[in-house]
Amino acid sequence: MNEASSAEPVSSADAMIGIDGLRLWYGDHEVLHGVSLGIRERHVTAFIGPSGCGKSTLLRCVNRMNDRIQGCRLEGSVMLDGTDIYAPDVDVVQLRTRVGMVFQKPNPFPKTIYENIAYAPRIHGIARNGVAMDELVENCLHRAGLWEEVKDKLQQPGTALSGGQQQRLCIARTIAVRPEVILMDEPCSALDPIATAKIEELIDELKNEFTIVIVTHNMQQAARVSDYTAFFYLGDLIEYADTSTIFTAPNKTQTEDYITGRFG
Amino acid sequence: MNNIKTSSAIRRRYRADGRFKVYCLAAVLFALLFLVFFFSDLMTRGWPALLQAEVQADIHYSEVVAEGRYRKAIDKSLRPLVSRGWLRTLPLYLEDHPQKMGSREELWVIASSAVDQYLKGHSSKLKLRHRKLVDKLKSEGRIKLAFNTGLFTRGDSKMPEIAGIRSAVVGTLYVLFLTMIFALPTGIMTAIYLEEFAPDNRFIRLIELNINNLAAIPSIMFGLLGLAIFINFFGVPRSSALAGGLTLALMTLPVVVISARAALKAIPDSIREGALGVGASPWQSIWHHVLPLAMPGIMTGSIIGLAQAMGETAPLIIVGMIAYIPDSPDGILDAATVLPAQIYTWAGEPMRAYAERTAAGILVLLAVLLSMNALAIGLRRHFERRW
Numbered sequence: 001m002n003e004a005s006s007a008e009p010v011s012s013a014d015a016m017i018g019i020d021g022l023r024l025w026y027g028d029h030e031v032l033h034g035v036s037l038g039i040r041e042r043h044v045t046a047f048i049g050p051s052g053c054g055k056s057t058l059l060r061c062v063n064r065m066n067d068r069i070q071g072c073r074l075e076g077s078v079m080l081d082g083t084d085i086y087a088p089d090v091d092v093v094q095l096r097t098r099v100g101m102v103f104q105k106p107n108p109f110p111k112t113i114y115e116n117i118a119y120a121p122r123i124h125g126i127a128r129n130g131v132a133m134d135e136l137v138e139n140c141l142h143r144a145g146l147w148e149e150v151k152d153k154l155q156q157p158g159t160a161l162s163g164g165q166q167q168r169l170c171i172a173r174t175i176a177v178r179p180e181v182i183l184m185d186e187p188c189s190a191l192d193p194i195a196t197a198k199i200e201e202l203i204d205e206l207k208n209e210f211t212i213v214i215v216t217h218n219m220q221q222a223a224r225v226s227d228y229t230a231f232f233y234l235g236d237l238i239e240y241a242d243t244s245t246i247f248t249a250p251n252k253t254q255t256e257d258y259i260t261g262r263f264g
Numbered sequence: 265m266n267n268i269k270t271s272s273a274i275r276r277r278y279r280a281d282g283r284f285k286v287y288c289l290a291a292v293l294f295a296l297l298f299l300v301f302f303f304s305d306l307m308t309r310g311w312p313a314l315l316q317a318e319v320q321a322d323i324h325y326s327e328v329v330a331e332g333r334y335r336k337a338i339d340k341s342l343r344p345l346v347s348r349g350w351l352r353t354l355p356l357y358l359e360d361h362p363q364k365m366g367s368r369e370e371l372w373v374i375a376s377s378a379v380d381q382y383l384k385g386h387s388s389k390l391k392l393r394h395r396k397l398v399d400k401l402k403s404e405g406r407i408k409l410a411f412n413t414g415l416f417t418r419g420d421s422k423m424p425e426i427a428g429i430r431s432a433v434v435g436t437l438y439v440l441f442l443t444m445i446f447a448l449p450t451g452i453m454t455a456i457y458l459e460e461f462a463p464d465n466r467f468i469r470l471i472e473l474n475i476n477n478l479a480a481i482p483s484i485m486f487g488l489l490g491l492a493i494f495i496n497f498f499g500v501p502r503s504s505a506l507a508g509g510l511t512l513a514l515m516t517l518p519v520v521v522i523s524a525r526a527a528l529k530a531i532p533d534s535i536r537e538g539a540l541g542v543g544a545s546p547w548q549s550i551w552h553h554v555l556p557l558a559m560p561g562i563m564t565g566s567i568i569g570l571a572q573a574m575g576e577t578a579p580l581i582i583v584g585m586i587a588y589i590p591d592s593p594d595g596i597l598d599a600a601t602v603l604p605a606q607i608y609t610w611a612g613e614p615m616r617a618y619a620e621r622t623a624a625g626i627l628v629l630l631a632v633l634l635s636m637n638a639l640a641i642g643l644r645r646h647f648e649r650r651w
Contacts, residue, residue, distance in 0.1 A: 065537065070464050097543035107534035109553060119552070120542035170538070177542050 015079075016041035016211050017062060017181065022076035024057060026069065031057050033235045034076065039228075041180075044203060044212045046226035046243065048219060050258065053232040055215045059183050062213065063099040064092050080181070097124060100174035104186040106166035108158035108173070113150050116158040116169055117141065120177045136176060144172035145202050164195025171202060175210070182206065184214040188221065200225050219259055223247050231255045306630075310623030316412035316425065317375035317383045319345050319401065323354075324368050330358045338373075344394050345407075347374040349423035374414065375407065377425040377617040383409055386616055415624060419590040420606060424617030427610070429625055434592040435505060435585070435600030436574060442509025442596060443516055443573050448566055450513075451520025455562075458521070459528040460550055479518035486515040487582025495583060503584035503599040511583050512573040519572065523565020527558040560647030567640040571633050577604040603629050 015038025024032040032054045039045050047055035060066045061078055064085060077084050085095055097120075108116050117137045121127045127136045137154070141147040146168045150161070158169050167187055174182055184203075188196040196218075203212060203225045216222050222229050223243060230240040231254075239246060239255045250256045257263050321338045329337045334354045338346060350373055358365060375383075379398055382388035390398070401407040418428030454475075462468045490511030494500040500507045531554050539549035580586065586605045593600035601609075607625040610618045 063541070065540070068537075068540070093543055093545045096541060101537075101541040103534060103537060103541070105534055107532075107538040109535065109538060110557060119539075120544070123544060123548055123552075173538075173542060 015039055016081060017213075018077075018079040019058070019061070020077045020079070022058070022061065022074060022078065024054070024061065024066070024072065024074040027071040031235055032074075035232075035235075035237045036076075037230055037237060037240050039181075039211065039213060041211050042207055042209070043227040044207050044214060044225050045228045045230065046222035047213065047215045047230050047232060048217075048222050048258070049232035049238075050263070051217075052234070054235040055230075055232045056185055058232070059185055059213060059215050062181065062183055063096050063101055065101065067092060097177050098179050099181040099183060100177055100179035101183045101185070102167070102170050102174055102187045105190050106163055106170055108161070108166050108169050110157060110159050112155045113141075113158045113161070113169060114154040116173050117176050120173065124177060126176075126178070140172040140176045141169075143175060143206070144168045145198065145205075146172055162195070164191050164198060167191060167195070167199060168202065171199075171206075175206070179210065181211045181213065184212065186215050186217060189217060196221070219247075231258060233258070306623050306626055309620060310625075310627045312384050312386075313415060313617075313620035313624035314412050315384070315409040316414060317380040318372040318408055318410045319375045319379070320406040321346060321371060321373050322368060323371050323373070325354075325358055325364045325366060327365070329354050330365065331355075341397070344391075345375055345379050345398065345401075347376050347423060347425045349421055349426040350374045372408075372410065374425050377423065377615065379407070380409075380425055381616055383407070415621070419592060420588060420601070420609070421590055422588075424613070424615050424621060427618070427621060429603065429606060429621075429628060431589045431592040432601050432603045432606035432625075433628075435508075435589065436602040438505035438593060438596055438600055439508040439512060439580075439585075439602055440570060440574055442505060443512040444566075444570060446510060446513035447516040447520050447569070447573075451517050451566070452524050452562060454517075454521045455524030455528060456550060456555070459525050460546070460554070475518050475521050479522060482578075483515055483576055484578040484582065486511055487579030489514060490579060490583050501597050501599070503587045503589075503601075504597045505593055505600045506596040507583045508580050508585045508600070508602065509596070511579050512576060515576065515579060516569040516573045519569035520562075520566050523569065524558070524562045527561025527565065528554065530561060531557050560643050564640045564644045567636055567643070571636040571640075574602075574636070575604055575629065575633055577602075577608055580605055581608075603632075 017039040019038070020036045022032055022035045023030065035054075035058060047059060049055050057066065061074065062080075062085075066072045066074075074086070078086060080095070080098065083090065109119065111119070114137055117140050118127075118129075118133050121133065121136055122129070127133045138147060138151075141150060146165060149165060150169075158166065161169060167190075171182075171187075188199050191199065200221065203214065206212060207227075214222075214226065226243045228240070229243045229246040231238045231246065231250075231252075233254055239250060239252045241251070246255060247259060250259065319342060321342050323337050326336065332355055334351045335343055335348075337351060337354050378388045378390040379394075382390045382395060382398060383402070398407060414426060415428045416433075417430055418426055419431030421427040458468065458472060490507060494507050494510045495502055500510065535553050535557065536549050539553045540546070544552065580602055584599075585601050586609065587599055587601060588609070589599055589601040603625060607622055607629065610622040610625060613619075
């Protein structure tokens with residue numbers, strides 16, 4: 001194995017998501033040069049690193065969102081609970097109900113708040129319309145900490161909410177499908193500090209139920225919310241350890257330079 | 265920057281700016297002038313066609329009339345003033361209403377086009393003694409210019425006073441409907457495939473190139489294609505609304521594809537990713553999220569494409585839709601004509617009364633086209649959305 005796996009703080013037995021020797025190309029351009037790491041269940045793992053280091057790309061491999069990109073191919077494996085998600089018999093649609101995603105820019109559907117939550121459970125048959133659905137919608141909004149703010153305007157468009165509220169709506173929408181993993185791709189980069197604080201609080205609560213992987217440019221955020229942190233640089237996993245180690249006693253000088261702001 | 269007072273160079277620059285503005289304004293005014301001229305000319309020419317001379321006459325429904333000597337239905341003195349085309353309908357009318365047989369009726373009947381033109385103050389081949397009679401009847405209030413409902417309720421005729429646009433309007437509706445049901449689903453599906461599913465390879469790029477080029481092909485070529493494929497190969501009846509509709513569908517298809525692709529492209533990818541992220545299949549993400557958002561744009565483009573098809577004459581001439589069609593078609597296989605083709609036919613008629621009707625037909629066509637475009641703009645305004 002390469003040096004990245006030696007830094008792995010999670011034994012593969014514990015890992016819910018096991019990424020092994022992952023190499024990824026966009027056309028002829030190799031974006032990830034063999035990344036291996038394990039992600040622990042019901043913990044928050046943060047991916048940090050300067051722009052273009054491949055952290056978002058790696059995140060999007062976990063729910064195969066990269067499949068949409070033309071000319072994207074990969075080698076290596078991504079295991080979810082012992083199943084290779086790139087195996088030919090894996091259904092992508094099914095996979096995405098187990099691995100939800102929250103995007104950089106809040107992207108609620110241009111429909112009502114209610115419909116934003118109800119859409120996915122309906123297409124997956126988790127709940128039919130009526131009381132069961134009403135309960136589910138309320139429950140998800142509660143868990144996303146949004147219920148009090150929107151309970152009187154469920155029939156208003158989700159796009160009319162503030163940015164932070166929209167992002168929490170997107171989180172509520174994601175947990176409505178009851179995924180096991182939630183991927184968050186810089187979920188706070190478009191939000192103000194107060195909205196960011198609310199999302200971070202939410203992440204803290206959600207990790208009791210879900211495995212969360214978060215990509216962030218904000219190192220304080222990584223330090224605050226995550227249990228484990230992986231530092232990437234130019235497509236390589238440089239260091240992966242529990243968050244306090246990374247931020248207080250990093251092994252590699254590159255990591256130290258980055259978190260102290262000397263580059264990136 | 266040390267001298268901020270206007271120098272002669274600066275002043276020259278401002279003068280050039282001013283001149284440029286004047287040129288542009290002049291161009292706008294020039295275009296506007298043409299438009300005003302075009303509309304006022306059409307209005308003054310087309311307006312008289314909305315009025316039609318009518319004579320009050322005593323109609324006698326007799327056996328002779330039923331046998332076909334319809335001119336006997338009115339008094340000999342009035343015969344030269346009344347439309348022969350109208351009188352000719354009497355035997356058929358009697359066949360449908362046998363109870364009228366033997367009765368008399370005072371009616372306002374359509375006057376001949378010569379009387380009509382004379383009353384409107386245009387040159388007319390009306391004989392002098394008939395002119396005097398018309399003047400006399402007019403002073404008695406037994407001849408008048410009334411609103412020409414016949415223009416909208418009658419089909420084409422070889423006698424201008426009873427020629428109307430009805431059969432052409434019905435034909436246009438048939439053709440437009442067929443164009444719509446062929447071109448819209450095919451065009452929208454093509455756009456969805458190309459925009460959402462197609463891989464980026466040489467074959468797809470070739471298809472895209474072809475579609476873009478098709479939109480620029482002279483429309484008469486589509487007529488030739490329609491003639492060769494639909495009429496000669498598939499045996500669709502000539503002059504039928506089906507042949508015309510299919511031909512125009514071919515012509516409209518690229519417009520629909522291009523506008524639908526533009527509308528789909530304008531939907532941000534975050535919508536698709538959001539849907540896929542909660543486990544929607546690619547088809548669900550398009551059908552439930554992307555397409556409803558793109559629909560106003562698609563509709564706008566489609567309506568403009570259809571409006572373009574509606575004003576099209578050349579390809580329809582090729583598939584035979586220029587024929588003389590006095591009766592409205594009863595189905596998509598019947599011989600039909602369309603409004604622009606009707607206008608074209610009338611424009612070729614030498615009689616003054618047809619010139620009026622040509623202009624009136626153009627006015628109707630313009631009104632419909634403008635309202636279709638207004639509808640397209642209205643739709644876009646109404647559904648304009650931000651995310």
